[in-house]
Every structure is written in C-alpha cells, then in structure tokens.
Amino acid sequence: MPEIKLHLGSQVAIRKPVLDQVLGHLEKAGYQTIGPCIKDAALVYAPIGGLQDLPQGLISEQSGGSYRIKPSNNARYFDITPGAQSWKQFLFPPRSESFKLMKENGHWLEEGLSEDLPRYAFIGVRPCELAAIAVQDKVFIRSDFTDPIYKHRRERIFILALDCLHPGDTCFCASMGTGPTVESGFDIKLTELDDVFLLEVGSPAGLEAMQDLSVEAVDSRWLQASAAGRKAAANSMGRVLSDVASIPDLLINNLEHPRWKEIAARCLSCTNCTQVCPTCFCWDVEDATSLGGKNTMRTRVWDSCFNPAYSAQAGGNIRPNTASRYRQWLTHKMSTWRQQFGVLGCVGCGRCITWCPAGIDITEEIEAIRVDAKE
C-alpha cells in the first residue's frame, strides 16, 4: 500500500483498533484523554485509556425525565448519545479556587494557588457540544475581562470531534443549526462507520497525533455511507423546534403569558437543567475563613438562576417564585442571550428535557407560548 502523506484537511480511514495509537500519541504529548465511558451504570466523561473503555454496543433511550442505557444490536463505539455530563465541567469546573489569603503581621498576603494545569484531550465531542464550547468561549473570554481558569484550560485542550449519526430522542440540534455534523473547530474529526473510523485532520496538533498510523484511503463505499449517515441523522431528530429565528422576540414580547404559571405548577425549581446544560454559566462565590481567622479563601462554585437565593438581596427577592425563575432561565437561554453574546444559548442537545424530573420539554413549552402570543 503506498504511503499516504497526511496534511491539514486530509481524510483517511483507520481500522478501529488503530484509534488506540492516536490516544497513545496524545498521552505521550502530555494530554489527559477524556471520553465517554460507563461508570456506576451511568454514561460519564472520564479518563479513558483506549477503545476498551468506550461504551461499545450501547445506546441510550431518552425522553422527558428518563434516561436508560440499552444494548444496541451492533458493535459500534460512539452510538450512545451523551448523558447528564457535558464538557463544561472541565473548562468551567463546578468548584475552583479564586484566591487564598494569609494574614501576616496584620497584612493580608496572597498565597499561591495549587498549580492546576491540566491539558485535556476531549475524545468524542459531538457537534452540539462543540457548539456549546463555542458559546462558552464568547461568555468567558471577552475583550474587557476574561476568566483566567476557563481561558487557561481552553487554550490547552485537544478536540477529537465526531459526527453524530444516531441522534437521540430528545435531540434537536438540526433545528438550532448546531448539528448533527461537525464543520470546523476540531483537531481531529471522526466519523464512525461499521468497519472503520474516518478521520479528518483539522489542525497541526491533529496532524501530530496521527503520525505513523496505519491508514487507508477513503474509498467510495465509505464516503457514500458517511454521506448517507449524515443525511439520515439530520432527519431523525427526536425533537424539532420550528422557526428558531422568531423565538427571541416571541419570548421577550410575552413575559406575562399564562403559560409561565402553568409551567411553574410542574417545575420543581430543582436546578437540574442548569447543571446539565452545557452553556449555563452562572456562578456564586464562597468566602471561608479558618477558625483562627488567619487564612481566608474565595471559591467559585456553580450557581443556578433557579436557586431561590440567586436573586435575593436586602429588601427582598426579585424572583420569589418558580414562574419568575423559570421565565428568567428560558428567556435568557432563548432570547436575551443573543443580545448579550451574538448567538442563542441553546445548542439543542436535549439534556434539559431528559434530566428534568418533571419531564418539562422546552420545545413543547415554546410552542405552547406561541398560542395566544402577543406580537
């Protein structure tokens, strides 16, 4: 077989076990490879060593308030759609140290933080997740201020993205324009077919990780299968959200629609949706002091607009009930976010539907608000 020389944009095929070599290259380059795997009967993103750690032969059945992992009838590795976790937890950790102070001779001195310099390689990033990372890039890295923790981690990650050929029951990335195929923003793109992985080189780092692999040229059968798979995926979304362009105005013009109260009768204000959502970014600060008063630390922790204390201040709570808090979340995600960051906050991953204990489906709720809506 003639040597295939790789360059940016090259697309090649590899037999599946060869992926382990890619992971090996990444580990040698200092990355911690994180990918989907099953832990405690749940699908999580955790460190993986190779193919053996991936959820081969598994799919998920999802609906409002329900997630079940089931065996599929094939041997593919990446069919299963994401669970509660997203890549957000690695770039925007649920808890992180902001600063530590120590009192010395009456002065407060800043203590060095524990050096936390991870280099993550995300293995198996879906198009919706890639879009979510792009959304959070706009939130955390700005021209006026930047979040140093996000920026530091973001600059160091390796992304192996994959086309999502088997969308889930609560997915609607096609409606949001964020999937089901990956266009750009990856180091390596992977498309899984029955016999092979198709790999596309997206960056110099991707090229590095694909050195010395035993690759094959992509033949027409595989191209056709890939194209057919992508087309089928776009038409097999579990949910549809129509006329997305009209949603921002629809919501902001109907802040007193009766539907908000109706949703509130079902919503538990439990904050699940904001935790599983890959773009939600609100956080709180905790200030803690040692008993002797000589050390104090500030920690940043995830927060949620559904928390009752979120909008509490001296003088009362601005959003004292579930209806107002749910309305805040949805109008932010699907309306005012665009004015703030130039894009909508929702990427159509469907996690909020699956992980809502009350099974509230935002695609359904938005359609309900269209009924009797004000212009």
Place this chain on the structure above:
Amino acid sequence: MSDILLAPAKATREDVLIAPLWAEIVEITPEAEGVSTFWLAFKDKALAASYRFAPGQFNMVYLPGYGEAAISISSHPAKPERIGHTIRFVGNVTNAISRLRPGDTLGLRGPFGMPWPIADIKGRDVIIAAGGIGLAPLRPAIYHIIENRADYGKVTIIYGARAPGDLLYPREYDAWRKKGLEVLVTVDRGDENWAGQVGVVPILFYNLRVRPENSVILTCGPEIMMRFVVFESLARRVSQEHIFVSLERNMKCGQGFCGHCQIGPYFICKEGPVFHFGQLAPFFNVENF
C-alpha cells in the same frame, strides 16, 4: 455614552475575580442611623495616585472572611486620592464593615459600571431626584456639575428620606444652593423641629417647571420611588432617553460574568447600573422580572 470620564487606571486587572487590592480606612463619617461614609485610600501609592472613577460607578468592597459588597462611590471625582463609599448596614458584609475603625484594611476592586451621562448632557436642565441612600451615587455627579456650573442649565435636586435624621449630607445643601443649584427636600414624616416639606419625592415635581425638550432626569432611590419619578417625568413629556435611573441587584463579581445581576439582556454591573428608561421600558413594569 461618553468615555471621557472613564479613565484607564482601575483597581482591577483583566482577569475576573482576582484578589482585591488593599486600601486603608482613613476616615469614617457617620451620616445617619445605620449609614456611614468610609473614606478609603489605596495602600499602594502609585495606585492611589492613578485611580479614577466616573460619577455613578461602584467598587466591590471586600472584607476578608466575610465577602464583598457592591458600594457606589459617593465622593468627588476630581479628588480620587480618598474614595468615599457611603454604606448602609443591611447585610452580613456591611454589618461587619460597620464594626471597623480608621486604620483598618478593606479590599477594593473597581471601578465598575456605566456612569451618569454628565458629559453628554451639557447645556441641559438637570433634575436630580434621589431618595434615601440613593443620593450617594448622585453626589459625585452633583460635584461635577458644580465644578462645571456654566456647562449646565437649570439644575434642581429633589431629595427625600424617611425622616429628618435620615437625610444624607444635609450640611452640604446650602453650599450647593450657593453654587446655583435649587435644592428641595422632603421627608416621609416630620417632627416638631422640621420646617421643611413632608411628602414624597415624586410630589416635588409639582414644585418644578419642567421644559421637556431640554430636561434630563437623573434618579436613584427605592425602585418604587424611581418608578413614580419616571411616571412624573413622562407625564411632563420628557422623553424616555432623557430619563436615567440607577438600578441595584444582587452582585457577586461586578464584571458581568456570574450572571446574578441580570435584568433582561443587561448585566447591571456592566451595561448599568445607570440606564436610560428607553432601555428598560419593555419590561420595567413586568412583575418579578
């Protein structure tokens, strides 16, 4: 919004939620029951010399172990070596601050927020409507106007508080009057020694002759009071873009990241706290928004 009063030197860097810079309390002025002005000076002399703020902006004031509070700057913008913060003691952090003495240390991050548009309203009549602690973020604007009196038309301050003892900065009113500002004061309830007006701030509009095409309203105080000030201003045909309010929400970062202070599309710490009413009109009267 004009940038000329926003200076490059700030007590914060481009990173979010970094440790604050340290300042010493040089003086504490009791203003009313439960309210005092803390005068802070940065310990770093270079920072003390270069720090600037624009009227209406705020600092995040940090007390180690307790946390931070967003406090409006209430002192003269041309004299930033000592920065005045008029603080009302209402929560954990501010109550702990109330126990501090001159010589103690506080952390500062800032200044943050969009200021009063005083550079943009030259030549106009200005009505400053304040209630309670709301006079604090307006005082720097008043100082600026006095310093540049000829740049503005008729300037009237209408101010109210709960009772005569709750009025902020009463010893300055005559000085302001001498500089050509009309100062009308009212209280919710008076006592035997009070010879001023008793009523509410929006009613003071009835004492004024407002030229709608040339007037600008700057208002800060309890939200209900501001709502009625806006109402009286609109009733006198002042346009929405000429009515400026200063809003307040639960703030954690002060830099537009943590999400807490959002109202609609705006982060109050970033696009506010000063807004013109046209920005808020679509949802100002939506309950619990």
Place this chain on the structure above:
Amino acid sequence: MGDKPVLLDIFHAIPWFQQLSEDHLGLLADFSHLVEIPQGKDLFKEGDKEDFLYVVVNGRIAIEIFFPGRGRISIYTAEPMDVVGWSSVTPVVRQRTASARAVLDSRLIAMDAQALRRLCEGDCALGCVVMRRIANVVAQRLLVTRLQLLDLFANPGEQKIHA
C-alpha cells in the same frame, strides 16, 4: 369686605380657581378672607370644630398628628396653591382629624365652608367644578399617603410590608 379686590387678584393667580366665572369668583370672595399665620402658630388643632376651607398663598402649613410620648408627627406639608381642610366640603366630617401649624410665616385664603356648601347645592354647575377640584386634591393626597405607607426607606429587617 375690604379684602375683596385683594382676594379676587389672588383667585385669578391660582390655577385652582380658573374655569370659574367672574360672578362665581365674586360670590366666593364674599365669604372668604385672608389669614396671616406666623411661623410656629397653629391654624387649627385636632378636634377643633371649625368649618373653613383654606388655600395656601405663601408659606408652608404642616399637617400634624399628636403621638403621645413622641410629640407631633408631621405627615404632610401644604405648599403654596395647596388646599388645607378639604374635608369641610364633604358633608360628613365635622371636626378636624389633624392639626395644622405654620412652619413658615404663611398667608392663606379662608373660605366659610358652610357658605360654600350652600352655594354648591344651589348652583350645581359650580358645585360640580368645586367637587372635581376637591376630588383631585384627595386623589393626590391618597397617592402620597400610599407611598408613605409603603415605608420605602425602611431597613429591610423592619419593613412591615415585605417584598
């Protein structure tokens, strides 16, 4: 009364009396007189059974209620053009529910309320105008009172009406 020309001049300058005809103004002037109250003196006290409707021309009149142990609390001040004692025009209340004291040297028009009531009953058109004016006064007072009731400046801990 020798006051009449002075009264008519003042009537013409007060928006309150606009829309009334010269004849009506003349009739009102017949049962009105000017009152000068020096600073610190009461115009009337709680419980007084006097029957006048006042309009402030200059100065400031504080409406006060006596609080045993706290002294007089001022709950409203009437400024120039404001009305004091509007309840005289209604048929119900016959004694003052609050005191009125001049906190600045003040000058007021005092109208015999019984004569005014009789005039309004006899001339319904005039009665309608007067009642409309009184309704406006009461509406504005009610708004002020409501905002005072909300105690907007109270400390959050002691706010009686919670957000």
